[in-house]
Amino acid sequence: MNSKKKIIETLKKADKASVERLMEEQTRKEAVFARVQRKAADHNEYTDVAEGVEKYERKINMTRIISAAAAMVVVLGAIGGGAYLRRNKGPKTPEDVLTAPTTTAVSATAAVTTIPANVTTGKNVSTVTVTAANGSATTAAEVSATTATTAAVTKKAAEKPAVTTAPQSSSTKTEEKVLAELREYSQFGEYEEKIYKEYARIIDECSTMIKGGDMTGAKYDPDLSREFISASHEDPAHIGYAFYDIDEDGVKELLLGVNYNYGEESRYFDSVIYNIFGADSNGEVKCVVNGALRDRYYICTNPTADRPMNGGMQHGSFIMNAGSGGASNSVNYFYRLAYDKLRYVEGVVTDGIDDNNEPITYYSATKEYDTSAEARISNDEANKIIDSYNIVDFRFTALD
Numbered sequence: 009m010n011s012k013k014k015i016i017e018t019l020k021k022a023d024k025a026s027v028e029r030l031m032e033e034q035t036r037k038e039a040v041f042a043r044v045q046r047k048a049a050d051h052n053e054y055t056d057v058a059e060g061v062e063k064y065e066r067k068i069n070m071t072r073i074i075s076a077a078a079a080m081v082v083v084l085g086a087i088g089g090g091a092y093l094r095r096n097k098g099p100k101t102p103e104d105v106l107t108a109p110t111t112t113a114v115s116a117t118a119a120v121t122t123i124p125a126n127v128t129t130g131k132n133v134s135t136v137t138v139t140a141a142n143g144s145a146t147t148a149a150e151v152s153a154t155t156a157t158t159a160a161v162t163k164k165a166a167e168k169p170a171v172t173t174a175p176q177s178s179s180t181k182t183e184e185k186v187l188a189e190l191r192e193y194s195q196f197g198e199y200e201e202k203i204y205k206e207y208a209r210i211i212d213e214c215s216t217m218i219k220g221g222d223m224t225g226a227k228y229d230p231d232l233s234r235e236f237i238s239a240s241h242e243d244p245a246h247i248g249y250a251f252y253d254i255d256e257d258g259v260k261e262l263l264l265g266v267n268y269n270y271g272e273e274s275r276y277f278d279s280v281i282y283n284i285f286g287a288d289s290n291g292e293v294k295c296v297v298n299g300a301l302r303d304r305y306y307i308c309t310n311p312t313a314d315r316p317m318n319g320g321m322q323h324g325s326f327i328m329n330a331g332s333g334g335a336s337n338s339v340n341y342f343y344r345l346a347y348d349k350l351r352y353v354e355g356v357v358t359d360g361i362d363d364n365n366e367p368i369t370y371y372s373a374t375k376e377y378d379t380s381a382e383a384r385i386s387n388d389e390a391n392k393i394i395d396s397y398n399i400v401d402f403r404f405t406a407l408d
Contacts, residue, residue, distance in 0.1 A: 183205050186205075186208040187205075189251075193260075203293055207251075207262040207293070209227065209228070210264075210285055210293075211407065213226045213228050214264060215408055217232060217237055218247075233300065236266065239266045239282075246268075246404065247404065247406070248267075249264050250262075250404050254307060254327065255324045255325075255345040255347075259287055261286040261296070262284070263281050263307070264282055264285075265283075266280045266282070266404070268280065279307075279400065279401050279402045280299075281306060282300075283295065284296040286345065286348045288347050288348040289347050296327075296349075305329055305330075306328045307325050307327060307399070308326045308327070308397040308399055313326070313342075313396070313397075325400065327345060328340060328341070328342050328399070329341045336358065336359070336361050338357075338358045339355060339356070339357050341354075341355035342397060352376060353373070354371070354372070355371070356371055356394055357369065357377055359379050369386070369387055369390035370384055370385065371383055371390065
Protein backbone atom coordinates (compact mmCIF):
# COMPACT_ATOMS: atom_id res chain seq x y z
CA MET A 9 0.00 0.00 0.00
CA ASN A 10 2.86 2.36 0.78
CA SER A 11 4.38 1.75 -2.62
CA LYS A 12 1.09 2.54 -4.30
CA LYS A 13 0.78 5.80 -2.38
CA LYS A 14 4.33 6.69 -3.32
CA ILE A 15 3.55 5.98 -6.95
CA ILE A 16 0.41 8.16 -6.78
CA GLU A 17 2.23 10.99 -5.02
CA THR A 18 5.06 10.70 -7.57
CA LEU A 19 2.52 10.90 -10.41
CA LYS A 20 0.85 13.93 -8.86
CA LYS A 21 4.19 15.74 -8.71
CA ALA A 22 5.30 14.64 -12.16
CA ASP A 23 5.64 17.18 -14.92
CA LYS A 24 4.20 16.72 -18.38
CA ALA A 25 7.40 15.17 -19.89
CA SER A 26 7.62 12.55 -17.11
CA VAL A 27 3.98 11.61 -17.63
CA GLU A 28 4.56 11.19 -21.36
CA ARG A 29 7.63 8.96 -20.74
CA LEU A 30 5.66 6.87 -18.29
CA MET A 31 2.88 6.45 -20.77
CA GLU A 32 5.35 5.37 -23.49
CA GLU A 33 6.93 2.81 -21.11
CA GLN A 34 3.51 1.51 -20.23
CA THR A 35 2.71 1.11 -23.90
CA ARG A 36 5.87 -0.91 -24.46
CA LYS A 37 5.11 -3.16 -21.49
CA GLU A 38 1.63 -3.82 -22.74
CA ALA A 39 3.06 -4.76 -26.15
CA VAL A 40 5.53 -7.24 -24.52
CA PHE A 41 2.77 -8.68 -22.41
CA ALA A 42 0.64 -9.19 -25.48
CA ARG A 43 3.41 -11.16 -27.20
CA VAL A 44 3.89 -13.40 -24.14
CA GLN A 45 0.20 -14.17 -24.06
CA ARG A 46 0.20 -15.13 -27.70
CA LYS A 47 3.14 -17.54 -27.11
CA ALA A 48 1.44 -19.08 -24.12
CA ALA A 49 -1.64 -19.71 -26.19
CA ASP A 50 0.46 -21.62 -28.77
CA HIS A 51 2.20 -24.10 -26.29
CA ASN A 52 1.79 -28.01 -26.67
CA GLU A 53 2.51 -31.10 -24.55
CA TYR A 54 6.22 -30.62 -25.08
CA THR A 55 6.19 -27.24 -23.57
CA ASP A 56 7.68 -27.02 -20.09
CA VAL A 57 5.55 -25.49 -17.46
CA ALA A 58 7.29 -23.40 -14.86
CA GLU A 59 6.29 -24.16 -11.35
CA GLY A 60 6.96 -22.47 -8.09
CA VAL A 61 6.66 -18.96 -9.51
CA GLU A 62 3.78 -16.56 -9.65
CA LYS A 63 1.75 -16.29 -12.77
CA TYR A 64 1.88 -13.15 -14.83
CA GLU A 65 -1.65 -12.13 -13.78
CA ARG A 66 -0.06 -10.00 -11.06
CA LYS A 67 1.39 -7.90 -13.80
CA ILE A 68 -2.18 -7.30 -15.05
CA ASN A 69 -3.17 -5.87 -11.60
CA MET A 70 -0.14 -3.62 -11.60
CA THR A 71 -1.11 -2.39 -15.03
CA ARG A 72 -4.56 -1.43 -13.78
CA ILE A 73 -3.06 0.56 -10.92
CA ILE A 74 -0.73 2.37 -13.28
CA SER A 75 -3.64 3.06 -15.66
CA ALA A 76 -5.77 4.47 -12.83
CA ALA A 77 -2.90 6.63 -11.68
CA ALA A 78 -2.41 7.92 -15.20
CA ALA A 79 -6.11 8.73 -15.48
CA MET A 80 -5.97 10.61 -12.19
CA VAL A 81 -3.03 12.59 -13.48
CA VAL A 82 -5.08 13.56 -16.52
CA VAL A 83 -8.01 14.66 -14.32
CA LEU A 84 -5.78 16.65 -12.00
CA GLY A 85 -4.11 18.20 -15.00
CA ALA A 86 -7.51 19.25 -16.38
CA ILE A 87 -8.49 20.84 -13.06
CA GLY A 88 -5.19 22.64 -12.76
CA GLY A 89 -5.41 23.72 -16.36
CA GLY A 90 -8.93 25.07 -15.86
CA ALA A 91 -7.76 27.08 -12.89
CA TYR A 92 -4.85 28.38 -14.91
CA LEU A 93 -7.15 29.36 -17.76
CA ARG A 94 -9.54 31.19 -15.38
CA ARG A 95 -6.63 33.12 -13.94
CA ASN A 96 -5.61 34.09 -17.44
CA LYS A 97 -9.20 35.15 -18.52
CA GLY A 98 -10.00 31.83 -20.19
CA PRO A 99 -9.90 30.88 -23.86
CA LYS A 100 -9.99 33.58 -26.48
CA THR A 101 -12.59 31.98 -28.76
CA PRO A 102 -15.27 34.55 -29.73
CA GLU A 103 -18.32 32.39 -29.05
CA ASP A 104 -17.29 31.46 -25.50
CA VAL A 105 -16.45 34.96 -24.29
CA LEU A 106 -18.20 35.91 -21.06
CA THR A 107 -18.85 39.63 -21.15
CA ALA A 108 -18.54 41.45 -17.85
CA PRO A 109 -21.93 42.56 -16.40
CA THR A 110 -22.94 45.91 -17.81
CA THR A 111 -25.27 48.30 -16.01
CA THR A 112 -27.77 49.98 -18.29
CA ALA A 113 -30.40 52.56 -17.27
CA VAL A 114 -33.85 51.19 -18.08
CA SER A 115 -36.87 53.41 -17.39
CA ALA A 116 -40.32 51.84 -17.12
CA THR A 117 -42.04 55.22 -17.15
CA ALA A 118 -40.90 58.79 -17.12
CA ALA A 119 -42.14 59.19 -13.55
CA VAL A 120 -40.40 56.06 -12.18
CA THR A 121 -36.86 56.11 -10.76
CA THR A 122 -34.33 54.53 -13.14
CA ILE A 123 -33.22 51.02 -12.08
CA PRO A 124 -30.16 49.08 -13.28
CA ALA A 125 -30.27 46.28 -15.87
CA ASN A 126 -27.69 43.49 -15.96
CA VAL A 127 -26.93 42.44 -19.56
CA THR A 128 -25.25 39.03 -19.83
CA THR A 129 -24.18 37.78 -23.25
CA GLY A 130 -23.92 33.99 -23.54
CA LYS A 131 -23.05 31.69 -26.42
CA ASN A 132 -26.31 31.99 -28.33
CA VAL A 133 -28.54 34.37 -26.40
CA SER A 134 -28.43 37.62 -24.47
CA THR A 135 -30.60 38.09 -21.36
CA VAL A 136 -31.46 41.43 -19.81
CA THR A 137 -32.60 41.39 -16.19
CA VAL A 138 -33.85 44.53 -14.43
CA THR A 139 -33.40 44.42 -10.68
CA ALA A 140 -35.55 46.74 -8.59
CA ALA A 141 -34.52 48.29 -5.29
CA ASN A 142 -36.51 45.65 -3.40
CA GLY A 143 -34.54 42.86 -5.08
CA SER A 144 -37.30 41.68 -7.44
CA ALA A 145 -36.25 41.00 -11.02
CA THR A 146 -38.01 41.96 -14.21
CA THR A 147 -37.05 40.81 -17.68
CA ALA A 148 -36.51 43.19 -20.56
CA ALA A 149 -39.71 41.96 -22.19
CA GLU A 150 -41.74 42.95 -19.13
CA VAL A 151 -40.07 46.36 -18.97
CA SER A 152 -40.71 46.84 -22.67
CA ALA A 153 -44.39 45.97 -22.19
CA THR A 154 -44.63 48.43 -19.30
CA THR A 155 -42.92 51.13 -21.33
CA ALA A 156 -45.24 50.49 -24.28
CA THR A 157 -48.30 50.68 -22.05
CA THR A 158 -47.10 53.90 -20.45
CA ALA A 159 -46.42 55.38 -23.86
CA ALA A 160 -49.96 54.47 -24.98
CA VAL A 161 -51.47 56.10 -21.89
CA THR A 162 -49.35 59.22 -22.40
CA LYS A 163 -50.41 59.38 -26.04
CA LYS A 164 -54.06 58.95 -25.07
CA ALA A 165 -53.78 61.77 -22.55
CA ALA A 166 -52.15 63.97 -25.16
CA GLU A 167 -55.00 63.23 -27.56
CA LYS A 168 -57.63 64.19 -24.97
CA PRO A 169 -59.54 67.22 -26.21
CA ALA A 170 -58.95 70.48 -24.48
CA VAL A 171 -61.38 71.34 -21.71
CA THR A 172 -63.88 73.93 -22.80
CA THR A 173 -66.01 76.05 -20.54
CA ALA A 174 -69.63 74.86 -20.58
CA PRO A 175 -72.33 77.40 -21.36
CA GLN A 176 -73.56 79.19 -18.30
CA SER A 177 -76.63 77.43 -16.86
CA SER A 178 -79.92 79.25 -16.36
CA SER A 179 -79.54 78.69 -12.62
CA THR A 180 -76.22 80.56 -12.60
CA LYS A 181 -77.71 83.37 -14.67
CA THR A 182 -80.64 83.69 -12.28
CA GLU A 183 -78.30 83.75 -9.29
CA GLU A 184 -76.31 86.59 -10.81
CA LYS A 185 -79.49 88.47 -11.65
CA VAL A 186 -80.97 88.02 -8.17
CA LEU A 187 -77.78 88.97 -6.35
CA ALA A 188 -77.29 92.03 -8.54
CA GLU A 189 -80.85 93.15 -7.93
CA LEU A 190 -80.59 92.75 -4.15
CA ARG A 191 -77.26 94.60 -4.01
CA GLU A 192 -79.02 97.65 -5.40
CA TYR A 193 -80.79 97.96 -2.06
CA SER A 194 -78.07 96.93 0.40
CA GLN A 195 -74.83 95.05 0.81
CA PHE A 196 -74.85 91.60 2.39
CA GLY A 197 -72.50 88.86 3.52
CA GLU A 198 -72.09 85.14 2.93
CA TYR A 199 -75.01 84.21 5.18
CA GLU A 200 -77.48 86.29 3.19
CA GLU A 201 -75.91 85.29 -0.13
CA LYS A 202 -76.52 81.62 0.60
CA ILE A 203 -80.20 82.35 1.24
CA TYR A 204 -80.57 84.52 -1.86
CA LYS A 205 -78.99 81.85 -4.06
CA GLU A 206 -81.65 79.46 -2.82
CA TYR A 207 -84.28 82.03 -3.78
CA ALA A 208 -82.80 81.98 -7.28
CA ARG A 209 -83.29 78.22 -7.39
CA ILE A 210 -86.94 78.60 -6.46
CA ILE A 211 -87.43 81.18 -9.22
CA ASP A 212 -85.85 78.80 -11.72
CA GLU A 213 -88.13 75.97 -10.64
CA CYS A 214 -91.17 78.25 -11.05
CA SER A 215 -90.10 79.10 -14.59
CA THR A 216 -89.65 75.42 -15.39
CA MET A 217 -93.08 74.53 -14.04
CA ILE A 218 -94.81 77.33 -15.95
CA LYS A 219 -93.15 76.28 -19.20
CA GLY A 220 -94.29 72.70 -18.63
CA GLY A 221 -90.75 71.45 -18.14
CA ASP A 222 -89.56 68.40 -16.26
CA MET A 223 -89.87 68.97 -12.52
CA THR A 224 -88.16 65.72 -11.57
CA GLY A 225 -85.89 66.42 -8.62
CA ALA A 226 -87.28 69.94 -8.12
CA LYS A 227 -86.68 70.69 -4.44
CA TYR A 228 -89.51 73.17 -3.97
CA ASP A 229 -92.14 71.61 -6.25
CA PRO A 230 -94.46 70.58 -3.36
CA ASP A 231 -94.33 74.11 -1.92
CA LEU A 232 -95.23 76.03 -5.07
CA SER A 233 -98.80 77.31 -5.22
CA ARG A 234 -100.77 75.82 -8.11
CA GLU A 235 -102.91 78.93 -8.23
CA PHE A 236 -99.78 80.96 -8.86
CA ILE A 237 -98.98 78.67 -11.79
CA SER A 238 -102.55 78.84 -13.13
CA ALA A 239 -102.45 82.63 -13.01
CA SER A 240 -99.70 82.58 -15.64
CA HIS A 241 -102.34 81.61 -18.23
CA GLU A 242 -104.76 84.40 -17.30
CA ASP A 243 -105.00 87.82 -18.90
CA PRO A 244 -104.26 90.52 -17.79
CA ALA A 245 -102.44 88.68 -14.98
CA HIS A 246 -98.78 89.42 -14.57
CA ILE A 247 -96.90 86.91 -12.43
CA GLY A 248 -93.45 87.32 -11.00
CA TYR A 249 -91.35 87.66 -7.87
CA ALA A 250 -90.35 90.36 -5.42
CA PHE A 251 -88.15 90.74 -2.33
CA TYR A 252 -89.27 92.33 0.90
CA ASP A 253 -87.92 92.37 4.45
CA ILE A 254 -91.19 91.66 6.21
CA ASP A 255 -89.89 91.33 9.78
CA GLU A 256 -87.10 93.89 9.33
CA ASP A 257 -84.36 91.54 10.46
CA GLY A 258 -82.04 92.50 7.58
CA VAL A 259 -82.78 89.44 5.41
CA LYS A 260 -85.37 89.83 2.67
CA GLU A 261 -88.06 87.26 2.00
CA LEU A 262 -89.01 85.98 -1.45
CA LEU A 263 -92.56 86.73 -2.60
CA LEU A 264 -94.21 84.98 -5.57
CA GLY A 265 -97.29 86.86 -6.68
CA VAL A 266 -99.58 88.27 -9.31
CA ASN A 267 -100.59 91.73 -10.48
CA TYR A 268 -104.08 91.23 -11.88
CA ASN A 269 -104.40 94.89 -12.91
CA TYR A 270 -108.13 95.14 -12.26
CA GLY A 271 -107.89 98.80 -11.29
CA GLU A 272 -107.36 100.97 -8.25
CA GLU A 273 -110.64 100.01 -6.60
CA SER A 274 -109.87 96.29 -6.68
CA ARG A 275 -107.15 96.30 -4.07
CA TYR A 276 -107.82 92.70 -3.13
CA PHE A 277 -106.97 91.64 -6.67
CA ASP A 278 -103.63 93.38 -6.98
CA SER A 279 -100.31 92.54 -5.41
CA VAL A 280 -101.68 89.10 -4.54
CA ILE A 281 -99.10 86.81 -2.97
CA TYR A 282 -99.38 83.05 -3.28
CA ASN A 283 -96.00 82.03 -1.88
CA ILE A 284 -93.64 83.47 0.70
CA PHE A 285 -90.23 81.89 1.33
CA GLY A 286 -87.96 82.85 4.21
CA ALA A 287 -85.03 81.50 6.25
CA ASP A 288 -85.37 79.67 9.54
CA SER A 289 -83.12 80.28 12.53
CA ASN A 290 -80.43 78.09 10.92
CA GLY A 291 -80.46 80.00 7.65
CA GLU A 292 -82.30 77.23 5.77
CA VAL A 293 -84.92 78.41 3.28
CA LYS A 294 -88.47 77.30 4.07
CA CYS A 295 -91.91 77.89 2.61
CA VAL A 296 -93.81 80.27 4.89
CA VAL A 297 -97.17 80.41 3.11
CA ASN A 298 -98.78 78.57 0.20
CA GLY A 299 -101.93 80.21 -1.11
CA ALA A 300 -104.78 79.15 -3.36
CA LEU A 301 -107.64 80.68 -5.40
CA ARG A 302 -109.65 81.80 -2.36
CA ASP A 303 -106.73 81.81 0.01
CA ARG A 304 -104.59 84.85 -0.78
CA TYR A 305 -101.89 86.73 1.10
CA TYR A 306 -100.84 90.37 1.25
CA ILE A 307 -98.13 92.41 2.91
CA CYS A 308 -99.59 95.13 5.10
CA THR A 309 -98.48 97.93 7.38
CA ASN A 310 -100.35 99.30 10.36
CA PRO A 311 -98.73 102.06 12.44
CA THR A 312 -101.49 101.86 15.02
CA ALA A 313 -100.65 98.24 15.61
CA ASP A 314 -97.07 99.04 16.73
CA ARG A 315 -97.69 98.40 20.38
CA PRO A 316 -95.32 97.76 23.31
CA MET A 317 -94.00 94.22 23.38
CA ASN A 318 -91.14 92.54 25.31
CA GLY A 319 -89.91 95.85 26.74
CA GLY A 320 -89.92 97.62 23.34
CA MET A 321 -92.04 98.56 20.38
CA GLN A 322 -93.01 95.84 17.90
CA HIS A 323 -92.39 97.13 14.39
CA GLY A 324 -92.33 95.59 10.97
CA SER A 325 -94.93 94.62 8.44
CA PHE A 326 -97.81 92.23 8.72
CA ILE A 327 -98.96 89.36 6.59
CA MET A 328 -102.69 89.33 5.94
CA ASN A 329 -104.49 86.16 4.92
CA ALA A 330 -107.75 86.87 3.11
CA GLY A 331 -109.80 83.72 2.67
CA SER A 332 -113.33 83.06 1.52
CA GLY A 333 -115.65 80.09 1.76
CA GLY A 334 -118.59 81.79 0.09
CA ALA A 335 -120.62 85.02 -0.03
CA SER A 336 -121.29 85.03 3.70
CA ASN A 337 -118.16 83.35 4.94
CA SER A 338 -114.71 84.95 5.02
CA VAL A 339 -111.67 85.49 7.20
CA ASN A 340 -109.08 88.24 7.52
CA TYR A 341 -106.20 87.13 9.71
CA PHE A 342 -103.14 89.25 10.51
CA TYR A 343 -99.76 87.79 11.39
CA ARG A 344 -96.26 88.78 12.28
CA LEU A 345 -93.37 86.86 10.74
CA ALA A 346 -90.90 85.12 13.06
CA TYR A 347 -88.23 83.55 10.88
CA ASP A 348 -90.19 81.01 8.82
CA LYS A 349 -93.27 80.89 11.08
CA LEU A 350 -96.39 82.99 11.30
CA ARG A 351 -97.36 84.40 14.68
CA TYR A 352 -101.03 85.20 14.99
CA VAL A 353 -101.87 88.85 15.94
CA GLU A 354 -105.60 89.30 15.40
CA GLY A 355 -108.38 88.47 13.02
CA VAL A 356 -111.91 89.15 11.87
CA VAL A 357 -114.26 86.37 10.86
CA THR A 358 -117.54 86.74 8.95
CA ASP A 359 -119.81 83.76 9.34
CA GLY A 360 -123.37 84.10 8.15
CA ILE A 361 -126.08 86.77 7.80
CA ASP A 362 -128.30 88.04 10.62
CA ASP A 363 -132.01 88.85 10.50
CA ASN A 364 -131.26 92.32 9.16
CA ASN A 365 -129.27 90.83 6.30
CA GLU A 366 -126.08 92.05 7.88
CA PRO A 367 -122.90 89.98 8.10
CA ILE A 368 -122.29 88.30 11.44
CA THR A 369 -118.74 89.19 12.42
CA TYR A 370 -116.36 88.10 15.14
CA TYR A 371 -113.04 89.33 16.44
CA SER A 372 -110.30 87.52 18.28
CA ALA A 373 -106.78 88.47 19.30
CA THR A 374 -105.95 85.02 20.71
CA LYS A 375 -106.89 82.41 18.13
CA GLU A 376 -108.12 81.89 14.61
CA TYR A 377 -111.78 81.43 13.76
CA ASP A 378 -113.28 82.23 17.12
CA THR A 379 -117.06 82.40 16.64
CA SER A 380 -118.00 82.35 20.26
CA ALA A 381 -120.62 84.75 21.60
CA GLU A 382 -117.94 86.69 23.43
CA ALA A 383 -116.12 87.37 20.14
CA ARG A 384 -119.13 88.90 18.41
CA ILE A 385 -118.60 92.48 17.11
CA SER A 386 -120.53 94.83 14.88
CA ASN A 387 -119.92 95.04 11.16
CA ASP A 388 -118.64 98.62 11.53
CA GLU A 389 -116.09 97.54 14.12
CA ALA A 390 -114.94 94.73 11.87
CA ASN A 391 -114.44 97.08 8.91
CA LYS A 392 -112.53 99.55 11.06
CA ILE A 393 -110.04 96.85 12.11
CA ILE A 394 -109.56 95.62 8.57
CA ASP A 395 -109.19 99.13 7.13
CA SER A 396 -106.46 99.99 9.64
CA TYR A 397 -104.09 97.80 7.61
CA ASN A 398 -102.65 99.19 4.41
CA ILE A 399 -101.77 96.73 1.66
CA VAL A 400 -98.26 97.19 0.24
CA ASP A 401 -98.26 97.45 -3.53
CA PHE A 402 -95.72 95.35 -5.47
CA ARG A 403 -94.73 95.36 -9.12
CA PHE A 404 -93.53 91.79 -9.51
CA THR A 405 -90.50 91.08 -11.67
CA ALA A 406 -91.49 88.81 -14.51
CA LEU A 407 -90.11 85.27 -14.64
CA ASP A 408 -87.78 84.47 -17.54
